[in-house]
Structures are given as structure tokens and as C-alpha cells.
Amino acid sequence: MSDLEHAVLGVIWLRQPCTAYAVRQAFEQSPTAHWSGSAGAIYPLVRRLEQRRLLRSAARRGDKRATRLYRLTRRGLAELQTWLRPPLPDAPGLMNVDPLRVRVRFWRALSARDRQAAIEEAQAKLRRQLARLAARTRGLRAAGDEFGYLVGRGAALSIRAQLAWLREVRDRLAVIGP
Amino acid sequence: MSDLEHAVLGVIWLRQPCTAYAVRQAFEQSPTAHWSGSAGAIYPLVRRLEQRRLLRSAARRGDKRATRLYRLTRRGLAELQTWLRPPLPDAPGLMNVDPLRVRVRFWRALSARDRQAAIEEAQAKLRRQLARLAARTRGLRAAGDEFGYLVGRGAALSIRAQLAWLREVRDRLAVIGP
DNA sequence: CCGCTCATGTAACTGGTTACATGATTTA
DNA sequence: TAAATCATGTAACCAGTTACATGAGCGG
Numbered sequence: 001m002s003d004l005e006h007a008v009l010g011v012i013w014l015r016q017p018c019t020a021y022a023v024r025q026a027f028e029q030s031p032t033a034h035w036s037g038s039a040g041a042i043y044p045l046v047r048r049l050e051q052r053r054l055l056r057s058a059a060r061r062g063d064k065r066a067t068r069l070y071r072l073t074r075r076g077l078a079e080l081q082t083w084l085r086p087p088l089p090d091a092p093g094l095m096n097v098d099p100l101r102v103r104v105r106f107w108r109a110l111s112a113r114d115r116q117a118a119i120e121e122a123q124a125k126l127r128r129q130l131a132r133l134a135a136r137t138r139g140l141r142a143a144g145d146e147f148g149y150l151v152g153r154g155a156a157l158s159i160r161a162q163l164a165w166l167r168e169v170r171d172r173l174a175v176i177g178p
Numbered sequence: 179m180s181d182l183e184h185a186v187l188g189v190i191w192l193r194q195p196c197t198a199y200a201v202r203q204a205f206e207q208s209p210t211a212h213w214s215g216s217a218g219a220i221y222p223l224v225r226r227l228e229q230r231r232l233l234r235s236a237a238r239r240g241d242k243r244a245t246r247l248y249r250l251t252r253r254g255l256a257e258l259q260t261w262l263r264p265p266l267p268d269a270p271g272l273m274n275v276d277p278l279r280v281r282v283r284f285w286r287a288l289s290a291r292d293r294q295a296a297i298e299e300a301q302a303k304l305r306r307q308l309a310r311l312a313a314r315t316r317g318l319r320a321a322g323d324e325f326g327y328l329v330g331r332g333a334a335l336s337i338r339a340q341l342a343w344l345r346e347v348r349d350r351l352a353v354i355g356p
Numbered sequence: 357c358c359g360c361t362c363a364t365g366t367a368a369c370t371g372g373t374t375a376c377a378t379g380a381t382t383t384a
Numbered sequence: 385t386a387a388a389t390c391a392t393g394t395a396a397c398c399a400g401t402t403a404c405a406t407g408a409g410c411g412g
Contacts, residue, residue, distance in 0.1 A: 010284035106188035
């Protein structure tokens with residue numbers, strides 16, 4: 001089972017009973033762009049999870065649409081817990097993937113001016129992202145969503161690490177020149 | 179064009195002239211597990227890049243195999259630079275994806291004991307990864323690979339941020355209890 | 357000469373995305 | 385009542401993985 005399948009299980013567990021549409025929104029509104037929450041991904045996936053008896057569903061009463069409300073079965077919760085508990089994926093699979101870092105590997109191909117510009121743009125975008133995230137995270141904390149808050153903190157620390165790293169990159173490149 | 183295609187362009191630019199096989203190894207040996215560097219990905223991709231005149235290739239002299247040595251064309255280098263220069267992807271696409279953070283979002287489904295165990299395992303794996311990375315990065319610095327070194331520093335800072343975050347998670351969960 | 361590494365390749369599959377389509381319900 | 389949102393779905397596509405196959409070159 002893929003990480004997306006497990007994450008969907010998790011989202012439904014947090015919000016149950018909820019529709020597949022609500023799951024889509026949860027992914028669409030997520031600050032990371034890793035999963036789009038596209039209809040073509042979510043609806044077939046949710047159906048698969050129900051066929052495997054990890055989810056069960058019921059029609060929303062007094063709704064003439066095909067709307068279905070999903071909940072986790074006991075097996076579904078067990079599967080979610082197995083995914084969350086040790087053993088975790090190996091260290092490489094645990095390391096996060098940074099699209100900025102991927103690019104910097106090849107910055108030798110850039111002029112000093114272009115590097116400078118790239119650093120400044122990345123800093124600006126990351127700072128804006130950090131501000132958005134902070135607002136969002138405060139809301140979660142106020143709403144009593146402890147784990148949502150912690151995840152927000154993790155994202156913030158991660159962006160700060162990126163910013164600190166960018167400063168290091170800037171300083172070092174200034175020293176070594178073109 | 180995908181990030182992998184651009185990254186392949188970058189790897190070849192750094193090592194040219196080099197074989198597609200060498201590109202595969204570069205991805206396989208990378209500390210992140212994001213791209214496997216599988217044959218089924220790399221060989222067709224490199225051929226595509228050559229058809230688009232971003233790469234050119236020649237047979238290795240005195241080698242009766244089908245070995246081909248690739249270089250970037252002027253267009254290939256221009257394409258690489260365009261990818262590296264601003265505008266960068268939007269902030270969400272610039273944020274890194276952390277498989278650990280994804281899981282913690284759902285830790286409410288875990289008992290206090292299991293959370294504790296998960297934290298400890300993650301810490302252990304991240305510390306080991308950090309040690310491996312440090313050794314590797316020292317080597318790059320010694321070899322005069324300035325950008326390789328900086329990327330290693332970025333990865334190290336990122337792992338340290340993860341570890342700092344895990345400490346925060348541990349402390350906070352200890353306070354709020356089950 | 358045997359086994360390992362170098363080197364290329366393909367077929368079947370998987371796990372998504374994009375784009376489109378439909379219709380019920382709610383809100384201005 | 386029109387527009388926006390809720391809600392589900394599918395077809396075509398795409399990028400990348402797994403697994404397999406082939407063969408040259410090289411070191412012990």
C-alpha cells in the first residue's frame with residue numbers, strides 16, 4: 001500500500017464520517033504540493049480501500065445525490081497504526097526531498113549574478129510561505145488540533161533550515177567568487 | 179520537462195563526457211530515495227533528450243559495446259540554466275516533502291507508547307543518516323566539489339531540523355499526555 | 357575461464373495527473 | 385434563478401518502477 005493510500009486512511013480517520021470530496025479538499029488545501037488530491041486519484045482509491053474492508057460507507061440521509069460518508073473499519077484503523085508504528089522506512093526514505101537543494105547541486109552552471117537572483121527569489125518565496133504557514137498553524141493550535149499544530153511547527157522549522165542554509169550558500173559563494 | 183529530466187541534464191553536464199550508466203549510478207548512490215535511477219527511467223529519457231538536441235553522443239573509441247558518451251549541446255546547457263534561474267516553482271513546489279511529518283499528522287491514532295517508540299526509531303535512523311552524510315560531505319569538500327559540499331550541508335541542516343522538531347514533539351506530547 | 361562490473365535495453369505495470377462530464381444543493 | 389459549491393466519476397495520458405534479458409570487458 002502506498003503512502004497516499006495510508007494518508008487517505010489517516011485523513012478519513014481524523015474527520016470521519018466524511019466524503020471522498022472532503023479528502024480531496026484536505027490534500028488540495030495542504031501547503032505541500034506533493035499530492036494534488038485530484039478526483040482521478042482519490043475516488044478510485046477510496047473505492048479500493050472500501051473493497052479491502054478498510055473503509056465502510058453509508059449514504060447521507062436526506063441527500064438525493066450519490067454522496068457517500070466514509071468511516072474506518074477496525075481493520076482500517078489497524079492498518080493505519082501499522083503504517084505509523086515502527087519499523088519506519090529506511091533512512092533514505094525518511095529523508096525529505098528538497099526541490100531547492102536538487103537545483104543548487106548544478107549551480108556551477110550559473111553566473112554569479114544568476115545565483116544571487118535565485119537565492120533572493122527563493123528567500124522571498126520561502127518567507128512568504130513561512131508567514132502563511134504561521135497564520136495557519138496558530139489557527140490549528142487555537143482549535144485544539146495538537147498534531148496539526150506540531151506538523152505546522154515541523155514545516156516551519158524545515159523552512160527556517162532552508163533559509164539558514166541559503167544564507168550559508170550566499171556567504172560561501174561570496175567568498176569563493178565565480 | 180520534468181525535474182528528473184533537468185536533473186539528468188545537470189548530472190551529465192557535471193560529468194561530461196559520461197554514459198547513461200554513470201547517470202544511473204549517480205541517482206542510485208544519492209542519499210535521497212526520490213529517484214531510483216532505474217534503467218527503465220534513464221535510458222529512454224536520455225534518448226529523448228538527445229532527440230531534442232539537448233544532448234549529443236559519441237561511441238567510446240576502442241569499445242565494441244554499444245556504449246555511448248553523452249555531452250550537453252549549447253541548447254542543453256541553456257535549458258539547464260533556464261531551469262535553475264528564476265522564476266523558481268511557486269512556494270508550495272519549493273517546500274520540501276517530509277515523510278516523517280506526513281505520518282505525525284495522524285499520530286493521534288497511536289498510543290503514547292507507540293509514539294515514543296516511533297520517535298526513538300526516527301531519531302536513531304536520522305542520526306545514522308547524518309553520520310553517513312557527514313563523511314560523504316567531507317569527501318566532497320576535500321575533492322573541491324564546492325556545490326556538492328553545499329548540498330551536503332543543506333541535507334545535514336535539514337536532518338538536524340527534523341531532529342530538533344522531534345525533540346519538540348516529544349516534549350509537547352509528554353506535557354499533554356495521551 | 358569464472359564471476360563481477362560495465363553498459364544498454366525493453367515489457368508490463370503502477371500510481372498518479374489532466375481534463376472532461378454530470379448533476380444535486382446551496383447561496384446571493 | 386443564476387452562479388457557486390458540493391459531490392462523484394471516467395478516459396486518456398504520463399512518468400517512473402520492477403523485473404527481466406543481453407552481452408562486452410576485466411580482474412583474480
